[in-house]
Amino acid sequence: MPASTDTPSLPRLATREVLLRKRRGWFFGLSGDQFVKYVFQGNAAISIIVLALITLTIFKDAVGFLPQNHQNLRIYRLAGLEYVDLFREQVTAHSTMSRYLASVRAQRLDLLLNKEGLAPAAAMTRLADFDAFANQFADTINEQETLLGTMTDLTTNLKERQKVAEDLVEAKRNYLDAIPGAPPERAAMLQTKADVIHPEVIDFKGEIQPLLAMRPEIAAANARQMAALKALLAQAPKFTDADLNRRMEKLQGFVSDYFQEVEAVVPKMAAWDQTKPVGWLESFNAFAFGREWITASFWQDWYGILPLFAGSLLIAVIALCIAIPLGVASAIYVSQVARPIEQKFIKPYIEFISAIPSVVLGFFGIAMLGETLRRVSQMPSLSWVPGFPMSERLNATTAACLLALLAIPTIFSLAEDALNNVPRSFKEASLALGATRLQTMVRIIVPAALSGIVAAILLGFGRVIGETMVVLLCAGNRIAIPNLGAGLGVIFQPVHTMTGIIAQEMGEVPHYSLHYRALFMVGVVLFLISLLVNWLAQKIVRRYRIVAT
Amino acid sequence: MSAPTTTAAAIFNRSTPAKRVEQGAFWLLRLATYFVLLSAATIFIDIGWKGGRVVFQKQAPFINVPFLTEAPETLSVFEFDGKKMALGDRAFRQFSAAHEEKMKHVAVETYAYSAGGIFPNIVGTVLLVFGSITIALVLGVLSAVYLSEYATDGPFIRFLRLSIVNLAGVPSIVFGLFGAGLFVLTFKFGMSLLSGWLTLAFMVLPIIITASEEALKAVPKGYREGSLALGATKFQAITTNVLPYALPGILTSSVLAIARVAGETAPIMFTAAFVMRDELPWQGLSKWTDFFFQGVMALPYHIYNVASKIPQNEYTRDVQYGTVFVFLFTVAAIAMTAVILRQRLRKKYKW
Numbered sequence: 001m002p003a004s005t006d007t008p009s010l011p012r013l014a015t016r017e018v019l020l021r022k023r024r025g026w027f028f029g030l031s032g033d034q035f036v037k038y039v040f041q042g043n044a045a046i047s048i049i050v051l052a053l054i055t056l057t058i059f060k061d062a063v064g065f066l067p068q069n070h071q072n073l074r075i076y077r078l079a080g081l082e083y084v085d086l087f088r089e090q091v092t093a094h095s096t097m098s099r100y101l102a103s104v105r106a107q108r109l110d111l112l113l114n115k116e117g118l119a120p121a122a123a124m125t126r127l128a129d130f131d132a133f134a135n136q137f138a139d140t141i142n143e144q145e146t147l148l149g150t151m152t153d154l155t156t157n158l159k160e161r162q163k164v165a166e167d168l169v170e171a172k173r174n175y176l177d178a179i180p181g182a183p184p185e186r187a188a189m190l191q192t193k194a195d196v197i198h199p200e201v202i203d204f205k206g207e208i209q210p211l212l213a214m215r216p217e218i219a220a221a222n223a224r225q226m227a228a229l230k231a232l233l234a235q236a237p238k239f240t241d242a243d244l245n246r247r248m249e250k251l252q253g254f255v256s257d258y259f260q261e262v263e264a265v266v267p268k269m270a271a272w273d274q275t276k277p278v279g280w281l282e283s284f285n286a287f288a289f290g291r292e293w294i295t296a297s298f299w300q301d302w303y304g305i306l307p308l309f310a311g312s313l314l315i316a317v318i319a320l321c322i323a324i325p326l327g328v329a330s331a332i333y334v335s336q337v338a339r340p341i342e343q344k345f346i347k348p349y350i351e352f353i354s355a356i357p358s359v360v361l362g363f364f365g366i367a368m369l370g371e372t373l374r375r376v377s378q379m380p381s382l383s384w385v386p387g388f389p390m391s392e393r394l395n396a397t398t399a400a401c402l403l404a405l406l407a408i409p410t411i412f413s414l415a416e417d418a419l420n421n422v423p424r425s426f427k428e429a430s431l432a433l434g435a436t437r438l439q440t441m442v443r444i445i446v447p448a449a450l451s452g453i454v455a456a457i458l459l460g461f462g463r464v465i466g467e468t469m470v471v472l473l474c475a476g477n478r479i480a481i482p483n484l485g486a487g488l489g490v491i492f493q494p495v496h497t498m499t500g501i502i503a504q505e506m507g508e509v510p511h512y513s514l515h516y517r518a519l520f521m522v523g524v525v526l527f528l529i530s531l532l533v534n535w536l537a538q539k540i541v542r543r544y545r546i547v548a549t
Numbered sequence: 550m551s552a553p554t555t556t557a558a559a560i561f562n563r564s565t566p567a568k569r570v571e572q573g574a575f576w577l578l579r580l581a582t583y584f585v586l587l588s589a590a591t592i593f594i595d596i597g598w599k600g601g602r603v604v605f606q607k608q609a610p611f612i613n614v615p616f617l618t619e620a621p622e623t624l625s626v627f628e629f630d631g632k633k634m635a636l637g638d639r640a641f642r643q644f645s646a647a648h649e650e651k652m653k654h655v656a657v658e659t660y661a662y663s664a665g666g667i668f669p670n671i672v673g674t675v676l677l678v679f680g681s682i683t684i685a686l687v688l689g690v691l692s693a694v695y696l697s698e699y700a701t702d703g704p705f706i707r708f709l710r711l712s713i714v715n716l717a718g719v720p721s722i723v724f725g726l727f728g729a730g731l732f733v734l735t736f737k738f739g740m741s742l743l744s745g746w747l748t749l750a751f752m753v754l755p756i757i758i759t760a761s762e763e764a765l766k767a768v769p770k771g772y773r774e775g776s777l778a779l780g781a782t783k784f785q786a787i788t789t790n791v792l793p794y795a796l797p798g799i800l801t802s803s804v805l806a807i808a809r810v811a812g813e814t815a816p817i818m819f820t821a822a823f824v825m826r827d828e829l830p831w832q833g834l835s836k837w838t839d840f841f842f843q844g845v846m847a848l849p850y851h852i853y854n855v856a857s858k859i860p861q862n863e864y865t866r867d868v869q870y871g872t873v874f875v876f877l878f879t880v881a882a883i884a885m886t887a888v889i890l891r892q893r894l895r896k897k898y899k900w
Contacts, residue, residue, distance in 0.1 A: 036784045040695035044709055046688050047758065050751045051712045054719065057730040329581035337575050338582075346582060348888045353589045355805070355884030357812030359849045360877045363856040364592050367869065405592075408585055438571040459718070466720025468815040469849075473856055499722045499815070506726070506819050511734060523726040527719060534718040 054527070062524045065517035069303065070283040072514055079158040080208040081300050083272050084151045087218065090265050091148055094141045097254050101134045104247050111241060130237050140228045143221040151211055156298060158207055161200060168199035208274060219266045226259055287521055293479050293496075295505065295515055303518035305525060307481045311396070311495030314482050315471060316464045318400035318491050319407060323464075324457055326404070327411030331453075334412075335419040336441050347416075354409035361402045362473030370398045370474065377492075387489025392476050395494045399474040403467055407460040414459060418452020419445060451544035455537040462533035466526060468499040475500060498522050593877075600874020603867045615666055616871055621825070621851070622665035626864055627657040635864055637664030662825075662855050663865045667872050669829055673845030674876075676742060676830060677821060678811050681749035685810075686803055688750070689757030693799075696758070697765040698773075698787055717755035721815040724752045728820035740844040742830070745821025752816055753806040760805070764798025765791060797894055804887035812880050814849040822850035848876045 076082050108130065112123040175194035179187045233255060239245050290304015334346050370393040377388040390397075422445050430440040446453070476494020479501075484490055502519050509516040604613050622638040629651070636644055645652040700706045728748030738744045768791050776786035814822075823844040830845055855869050 033782050033784055037695075037699050040691055040699055043688060043691035044695040044700075047692060047716055047754060048709060048712045050754065051716050053731060054716075054723065054727045054751075057727050057735070058723065061726075061730050326581050326585050329578045330585055333575075333578035333582045337578055346586065348892070349586055349589075352881070352884055352888055353585075355808045355812070355880060356589070356592070357814070357849060357876065357880055359812070359814045359852045359856075360596070360873055360880075361592070363852055363869065363873050364596065366856050367861065368595055405585075405588060412585075436567055436571055438567075438574050462718050462720075466718075466722065468720070468722040469853060473853070499720060502722050502726060503815055503818055506729065520726060520730070523723050527723050530718045530720055530723070531715055534715050538714065 058520055058523045058527060061512075062517060062520035064512070065287065065303075065514070065521045066280065066283050068514040068517060069286060070278060070280060072301065073283055073286060074278045075159060075162055076300055077276070077278060078204040078274060079162060080151075080155045080204075080211045080274065081159065083208070083211060083269060083274070084148070084155050085300075086269050086272060087144075087148060087151065087265060090222075090262055091141060091144055093258055093261055094144070097251065097258065098134070098138050098141075100251065100254065101137060104244065104251075105130060105134060107247070108239065108241075108244055111244070133232070133235075133237050136232055137229075140225050140232065144218075144225065147214060147218055147221060151214065152299075154211055155208075158202065158204070162202055165199040165202060168197050172197040172199065205274065215266060215269055218269070222262050222266065226262060229255055229259075287518070291481060293501070301514070303514070303521070305498070305522060307479050308496055308498045308501050308522065309525070310481045311475065312465055312471075312497040312499070314491070314495055315396050315400050315403065315475060315497060316461060318397055319403035319464045320457070320461060322401065322404035323407040323411055323460055327408040327456075327460065328415055328453060330408070331412050331415035331419060331456075332441065332446065335416050336437070336445065350409050350412050353405065354413075356405075357469075358406060358467055359469040359473075361405065362470045365398050365402050365470065365474035366394065369401060370394050373398055373401075386487050387492035390492045392492070392494045394474050394476040395492050396475060396482070397491050398476075399471045400491075402470045402474060403464045406467060406470070407464050410463050411456045411460040414456030415449070415453045418449040418456065421452065422448045451540050455541045458533050458537040458540070462530055462537075465533075466499060466530055468503050471497045472500040472503050477504070498526055502526075593881075596870065596873050596877055599866070600870040600877075603871030604874055613871070617666055617671070617875070618668050619666035620669050620827070621662040621667060621846075621868070624660045624663035624864055625657050626660070627655045629655060635664075660859050660865050662851070662859065663868045667848065667851060667868075667875065669826065669846045670848045670851045670872070671875070672829060673822070674811060674848040676845060677745050677749060677817065677847060678807055680742060680746035681753070681810050682803065682807055684746055684750035685753045685757050685806065686799075689754055689803075690761050690799060692754075692758045693761035693765055694787060694792070697762050698783070698791065713755045713758055716751075717759070721752060721813050724748055725816040725819055727751075728816060733820055739842060740819070740821060740823065741842040742821060742845060743841040745817045745845075748816045748820045749810050749813065752813065753810055756806045756809065757799075757803055760802030761795070761799045764795040764802065767798060768794045797890075801887055801890040801894055804883060804890065808880050808884040808887065811883065812849065814847075814853055817847055818850060818853075821845060822847045824850070824854055848872065852876060 105127065109123060109127060112118045112126055113120065118126065172194050175190045175197075179190050179194075182190060233252060236248060236251070239248065287303055287305055289306060290302055291306050292302040292304050293307055294300070294302045330346070330350065334343055338346065374390050374393050376382065377385070377390040382388050426444050426448055427440055430444045431437075435443070475497055477496050477500060478494040479496045480493075482490045482493050482495055486493065502522055505515070506519055509519065604616060605611055606613055624635055624637060625641040626633070626635045628634070629648070634644075696706070696709070700709075725748065728744055732738045732744035732747055733740060772790045772794065773786050776790040777783070781789065821844055823846055826844065826846050830840065830843060834840055834843075852869075852872050855865065855872060859865050861869070
C-alpha cells in the first residue's frame with residue numbers, strides 16, 4: 001500500500017507561482033533588481049535636474065534685475081539726472097559740430113601740405129582765419145557748458161546722498177534682522193547700533209527746485225548762443241577747393257538742425273515731470289532695447305543689451321558666411337567625391353580640429369592673425385575693398401575667421417552624416433537615368449540631405465554665438481552698436497559680445513548688485529538662444545526627414 | 550591614317566562640356582576642403598615652431614626643465630652697464646641687493662608672468678580634469694546604462710533625451726555663470742576645485758552619456774539574452790555581459806570629453822581658476838578637506854591672462870608661445886589618442 005495516500009499532502013504552491021514569486025524585502029520593499037533600476041533611473045534624471053538647476057540659478061539671479069533697475073531708473077528721474085540729460089543732448093550736438101569743423105581743418109591741412117606742397121609753418125598761417133573761426137564757434141557753447149556743469153554737480157550730489165541713505169537703510173536692516181536669533185546682550189547692542197542710524201530721507205521735489213529755476217537762464221543763454229552762431233556763420237571763411245566749400249555748406253545745414261534742437265530743449269525741459277512714475281515695462285525695455293551698456297559711471301549706469309547683441313550677431317553672421325561654404329563643401333567632397341584614402345585622412349583631421357581649445361585660437365588671433373590681416377589690408381592694391389585699411393588689429397572679422405574654424409567641424413560632421421544617410425537607391429536611380437555625378441549631387445543628394453545640412457548650420461550658429469574666449473580676446477571689445485553707415489566696412493569694426501561681456505566683467509562685480517544681475521540677464525538671453533537653436537534644429541530634422549521605403 | 554577605333558574607354562574618357570563643368574566643381578570642393586585643412590595646419594605649425602623653441606632646446610636635457618617645473622614669476626627688464634638684462638623675480642632681488650648703489654638709478658620695466666615656468670598651472674589643470682572626469686564618468690555611465698538597458702519609450706524618457714540634447718547646446722559661459730551662482734555663491738564653496746569639478750562635470754555630462762549609450766547599444770542583444778537565459782538577474786547580466794564589452798568604447802569616447810574639459814576656459818574663470826597663487830594645491834592645508842575648497846591656477850586661464858593682460862614683445866613672447874605650445878599639444882595628444890583608439894576599436898569589435 002502506498003503510504004503516501006494516507007499522509008495528508010503538504011500544501012503545495014503551483015510551480016509557476018513559486019518561480020515567479022517576488023522576493024520582497026531587500027531594500028525598502030523593493031527587489032534587488034528593482035532597486036538597481038531605480039538607482040540607474042535616478043542617475044539618469046540628473047541631466048534633467050542639472051538643466052532645471054541651470055535654468056533656476058540663472059533665472060533666479062537675473063530676475064532681481066528688474067526691481068533693481070527699476071529703482072535705478074527711478075532715482076535717475078527723481079534726482080533730476082534725466083532732466084539734466086535733456087540739456088546735455090544739446091551740448092553734445094554742439095561738440096559734434098566742433099568735431100566736424102576739426103575734420104574739415106584736417107582735410108584742408110592735408111591739401112595744403114600734400115597738394116600745394118607748403119611747409120607746415122606756411123600752411124598754419126594759411127589756416128589762421130579758419131582756426132579763428134573754429135575757435136569762435138567752439139566758444140559759443142561756453143555759457144551752456146558752465147550751466148551744465150552746475151546742474152551736473154547738483155544732481156550727482158543728490159544721487160550720492162541717496163546712495164548713502166540707501167546703504168544706511170540696508171545696514172540698519174541687517175542689524176535688525178540679526179536681533180531675533182541673538183542672545184539678549186548682543187540683541188541690545190544691535191538694537192542700539194540700529195537706533196543710531198538715521199538714514200536721510202531726501203525730499204527730491206524740494207531739492208531739485210534750484211535745477212528747475214535755472215530754466216529761464218538756459219533759455220536766455222540759448223537765445224544769445226543762436227544769435228552768436230548766426231552772426232558767426234555769416235562770416236564763415238571760404239575755400240578755393242570745391243569739396244571743402246561743399247563741406248562748409250553742409251555745416252550750415254547742421255547748424256540749422258541744431259537751432260531746431262535748441263529751440264525744442266527748453267519746452268522739453270519744461271514738460272519734464274519729476275513725479276511721473278517709472279513703469280516696470282520701462283525697466284525691462286531699458287535692458288532689451290537699451291542702446292548703451294555703461295557701467296561704473298559717475299553719472300548713470302545703463303544696461304542695454306543691444307550693442308552686445310548686435311556685436312554677437314555681426315560676428316556670428318561673418319563667421320557663418322565663411323564657415324557654411326567651407327564646411328558644407330568639405331562635407332560634400334568627403335562624402336561624394338573623395339577617394340577612400342582621402343576620406344580616411346580628412347575625417348579624423350577635421351574632427352581633430354574641433355579639439356583645438358578656443359583660448360588657443362584666441363591667442364593665435366592676437367599674436368598672428370590680427371597683425372597679418374591688418375598688413376594685408378594695408379596693401380595699396382587692396383584699397384578698393386570697403387573698410388580697408390583696417391583701423392584696428394582686433395575686430396569683428398579677426399574673431400569671425402577663427403570662429404569659422406571652430407564652426408566648420410560641427411557643420412562638417414553633421415552635414416556629412418546627413419549626406420551619408422541619403423538612401424543609396426536615390427543615387428543609383430539618378431545615375432541609372434543618365435545623370436552625371438555632379439547632377440546627381442546637386443539635384444538629388446544635396447536636396448535630400450538639406451534638412452540635415454540646415455540643422456548642421458543652425459548648430460554651427462549655436463556654437464559660434466556661445467563661444468567666449470575667441471571673441472573676448474579678438475573682437476576688439478568696444479561696446480558700441482556697429483555703425484552700419486560704413487557699408488560693408490562694418491565688418492572691420494571692433495565690437496563687444498554677450499559672451500565676452502560676461503567673461504570680462506563677471507570677475508569684478510559685487511555679488512547680487514545691479515551689474516551682477518545685468519550679466520545674468522545676458523546669460524539668460526544666451527541660454528534662451530541656445531535652447532531656441534536646438535529646438536529649431538531638431539524640428540527641422542524631424543519635419544523634413546526622408547525615409548527610404 | 551585610319552580613324553581611331555571607337556572603344557568604350559574612348560567614349561568614356563572623351564571630354565564633354567558636362568564633364569569639364571563636373572571636374573571644375575569637384576576641384577572647387579577639393580580646394581575648399583584642403584583650405585580648411587591648411588588653415589588648421591597653419592595654426593599648429595606656427596605654435597609648434599615658436600613654442601617648440603621655448604620648450605625644447607639643443608643642449609642636453611633637450612627639454613626646458615625650469616619652464617615645466619617652476620612657478621610663474623614677474624620678469625624685470627633693465628639696462629645695466631650698457632647691457633640689457635632680463636631677470637626673474639628672485640634673481641632680480643638678489644641682483645639688486647648685490648648692486649644696491651648702481652640699481653637706484655636704473656629704470657626697470659616689469660612684465661607679469663613672463664619669467665619662471667608654468668608648473669602650478671599644469672598641476673591645476675590635471676587636478677581639474679581628473680576630478681571632473683571622475684564625476685562625469687560615474688554619473689554619465691550610470692545614466693547611459695539606464696537609457697540603453699532599462700528605458701522604455703515614454704514621456705519621461707522623451708523629456709530626458711530632450712534635456713540631454715539641450716544641455717549639450719548650452720554655451721560654456723552659461724555653465725560658468727551657473728557654477729558661480731550655484732556652487733560658488735549659493736552653496737558657498739567659493740572659488741574652489743569642487744566648484745570647478747562640478748561645473749565642468751555637468752558640462753561634459755551630455756557628451757559622456759551619448760557616447761556611453763552608443764557603446765552600450767553596440768553590444769549585441771545575444772550577450773544579454775544568453776546571460777538572462779542562464780538565470781542571471783538583469784543587474785548581473787549588465788555587469789558581467791554588457792559593461793565589460795562596452796567599456797573600451799565608453800573610455801574612448803570619454804577621452805574626447807577629457808580634451809573638452811581640459812580645453813575650456815569660460816566655465817572655470819569664475820568657479821575655480823586663480824590668476825596667481827603662490828602655493829601648490831598640496832601645500833599649506835590645515836585639514837584634508839581644505840584640499841577641495843581651494844582655487845587653483847589653470848593652463849587655459851593662464852593663456853588668457855598672458856595673451857590679454859601683458860603686452861606682446863620679445864620678453865613676453867616666450868612664455869606666451871611656450872604655454873600655448875604645452876597646452877595645445879597636450880590637448881591635441883589626448884584628442885589624437887581618442888581618434889586613433891576609436892578607429893582601432895571599430896576594427897576590433899565587429900559583431
